[in-house]
Amino acid sequence: MQAVIQTDRLTKTFGHFTAVDAISFEVAPGEIFGFLGANGAGKTTALKMLTGLLKPSQGKAFVAGYDVERYPEEVKRRIGYMSQRFSLYEDLTVRENIRFYGGIYGLSTPDIRRKTGLLLDKLQLGAQADALVGSLPLGWKQKLAFSVALLHEPRIVFLDEPTSGVDPLTRRQFWDLIYEAAHQGVTLMVTTHYMDESEYCDRVSIMVDGRMDALDTPGNLKKHFSAADMDEVFRRLARPDEPVVRDGHVPHIFKSPEE
Amino acid sequence: MSSITTTNLSKAYGEVQALKNINLSVREGEIFGLIGPDGAGKTTLFRILATLLLPDSGSARVAGLDPVGDYKKLRTKLGYMPGRFSLYQDLTVRENLEFFASVFGSSIEENYELIREIYVQIEPFRDRRAGALSGGMKQKLALCCALIHKPEVLLLDEPGTGVDPVSRQEFWDMLRRLRQWGITILVSTPYMDEAELCDRIALIQQGEILTIDTPEKVRAAYPRPLFAVRADDMYRLIRDLRELPGAAGCYAFGESAHLSLRDTAIGLDDVRRYLIERRHEAVEVSPTPATIEDCFIEFLNH
Missing domain, CATH: 3.40.50.300 (P-loop containing nucleotide triphosphate hydrolases)
Structure with missing residues (x-):
């Protein structure tokens, strides 16, 4: 099946600074793709290019079949996006938020009404339908924000630290929603600072200084780095002064720094 | 002081x-x-x-x-x-x-x-x-x-x-x-x-x-048996384990799922058999110590 995201040496420079340095990767339909990296590694810049908000300096990216540089509006119509910071309008009710986002994405009124019912049922938010979103606990807001991001049935949803600051139970309930969406064929690209969550991804990429230094399943990454968990993999990659590969051979997925 | x-x-x-x-x-x-x-x-x-x-x-x-x-x-x-x-x-x-x-x-x-x-x-x-x-x-x-x-x-x-x-x-x-x-x-x-x-x-x-x-x-005070369980399909694994009679809860913890048990008579073999009956592959079950997150979830559930 055709990749939902496909990049070829995607690059972004700001003056002399290279924020994203020729990254090439593909993401398959229904895949949960972990997008990790230290602060300042270039994740946010890469996400902005993939969501059509920022023009690449060089290289190509196709998202949901469209070139992000030439057709950013087509890309935006086919993706969902949810961030930790801006998710929903706090001064609108749950129902109003759903109607607002449905309208933005061009859904018909009967469609919005039908989906509102389904969504409230699924999240068991029926009793809170007319409550202001600002009055909901953070965990509920995040679950609602995710469901709203899926409202227009996008092929891919970008989740930028969706579980930051959420309690451990809600964090797991959130991942149940992610799994469910993936099983329905939606592709999910997730950033997180919780390394245990990277284990829940089908594949994980780790960005270091603008480059994508690792991309594989969590199992293979741990094997390559002889690491006990993803935390150790991350630490080894993000600390440049420690040797990256211990067993002497460099797997093809890792680029040497000279490249 | x-x-x-x-x-x-x-x-x-x-x-x-x-x-x-x-x-x-x-x-x-x-x-x-x-x-x-x-x-x-x-x-x-x-x-x-x-x-x-x-x-x-x-x-x-x-x-x-x-x-x-x-x-x-x-x-x-x-x-x-x-x-x-x-x-x-x-x-x-x-x-x-x-x-x-x-x-x-x-x-x-x-x-x-x-x-x-x-x-x-x-x-x-x-x-x-x-x-x-x-x-x-x-x-x-x-x-x-x-x-x-x-x-x-x-x-x-x-x-x-x-x-x-x-x-x-x-x-x-x-x-x-x-x-x-x-x-x-x-x-x-x-x-x-x-x-x-x-x-x-x-x-x-x-x-x-x-x-x-x-x-x-805090960890030692965790009140029930806890198993770490692994299998090929994590999503299905967690769903099935939640249906296990005697289970108190099941949540993902990194590469394994933590299964906590209300029924203390359930052993490792019982869990293994239950999963194999449901066609799970590469099943591994072992006792595991509770983490702080397990404890927090336990408090939230009660």
Whole structure:
């Protein structure tokens, strides 16, 4: 099946600074793709290019079949996006938020009404339908924000630290929603600072200084780095002064720094 | 001796009860972790202890002083690092540090020894504006500024939030080294793995303390058998395990699922057989010790 995201040496420079340095990767339909990296590694810049908000300096990216540089509006119509910071309008009710986002994405009124019912049922938010979103606990807001991001049935949803600051139970309930969406064929690209969550991804990429230094399943990454968990993999990659590969051979997925 | 004590401390914002009868006592020189999600009341508690917010009822002592009555005196003994970066973005690294030292009638030289280890890491950027620093660097500068007047008590409100795992680890290494100066540290975090780095912890949720103890004892008090289970399809595995008769709950924990059991008669083989009947592959089941997150989830479920 055709990749939902496909990049070829995607690059972004700001003056002399290279924020994203020729990254090439593909993401398959229904895949949960972990997008990790230290602060300042270039994740946010890469996400902005993939969501059509920022023009690449060089290289190509196709998202949901469209070139992000030439057709950013087509890309935006086919993706969902949810961030930790801006998710929903706090001064609108749950129902109003759903109607607002449905309208933005061009859904018909009967469609919005039908989906509102389904969504409230699924999240068991029926009793809170007319409550202001600002009055909901953070965990509920995040679950609602995710469901709203899926409202227009996008092929891919970008989740930028969706579980930051959420309690451990809600964090797991959130991942149940992610799994469910993936099983329905939606592709999910997730950033997180919780390394245990990277284990829940089908594949994980780790960005270091603008480059994508690792991309594989969590199992293979741990094997390559002889690491006990993803935390150790991350630490080894993000600390440049420690040797990256211990067993002497460099797997093809890792680029040497000279490249 | 206790360096921080609170007695029935309560605070409401309109109808929202942010803190409900908080009683805790932090010993001199210990690293005490306040562990809980956003909205648990952590920041409200910090603001009261830092003399910036009045409680509705109850009282507190910090470094032997009352945050309400002795607020002026207490402020000279406190180092407070709020959750949001609160240094002057337009001042350089050096200027921020000089400013905070001078406000407290001190100088960088006077207490340099205390911040030396941390400061050397940001010194190469001493003439850079604070607003232009990376997340990890900002955090280090903020810690230096909170320490520069040699406080007795350090209040750190979510220093690790939004910071990558490597920088968080470095930050904790610094905190543990600060112990040699006898500074009492109250630190809050939503990251449960950081609980292990504290001497004692309080789990907090919706303004109430769920438990207070050492991390080891909190874990040891987990009330039921717990198994780590692995199989090829994690999504299906968790769903099936939740249906297992006698299961109390099942949640993903990194590469395995943690299955907690209400029925103590269920053994490893029973779980294995149950999964193989449901055509799971590469099934592995083993007993596992509870993590702080398991404990927190247990509290939330009851």
